[in-house]
Amino acid sequence: MIGVLITTHGNLGGELIKAAELIKGSLGDILHVSIDQTKNVEDIKKEIGNAIKKLDKGRGVLVLTDLFGGTPSNISLSFMKEGKVEVVTGVNLPMLLKLSEIKENMSLREFACFIKEYGQKNISLASELLSKKAVG
Secondary structure, three states, X not given: OOEEEEEEEEOHHHHHHHHXXXXXXXXXXXXXXXXXXXXXXXXXXXXXXXXXXXXXXXOOEEEEEOOOOOHHHHHHHOOOEOOOEEEEEOOOHHHHHXXXXXXXXXXXXXXXXXXXXXXXXXXXXXXXXXXXXHHX
């Protein structure tokens, strides 16, 4: 199984997990690391590193972060390793709801691409969607 770690500013990751579990039930092996101004960089690195070690059951770990260029992403990028750790930025609720659909034959990279594309696909401008329905 591919492990999943969410690293975000504040407790966004924890709240996304709560929301997803409210909708779908337990998400299984998923952890989050909250980052705020009270933690120093070395402590954050240690916390992320420990979470990755705990989650890695041999198929790697997907790290989902909130914002490319932000501290959670920048620190997470230092753990990237082909086939072992992949980082996807812009985490959203649809991504978490889709996590359970990992296919056993998917590589970490394939799973990361699948989750990224699903997250992007679920960003919509409501007025565009509604105008298409009105026409069709």
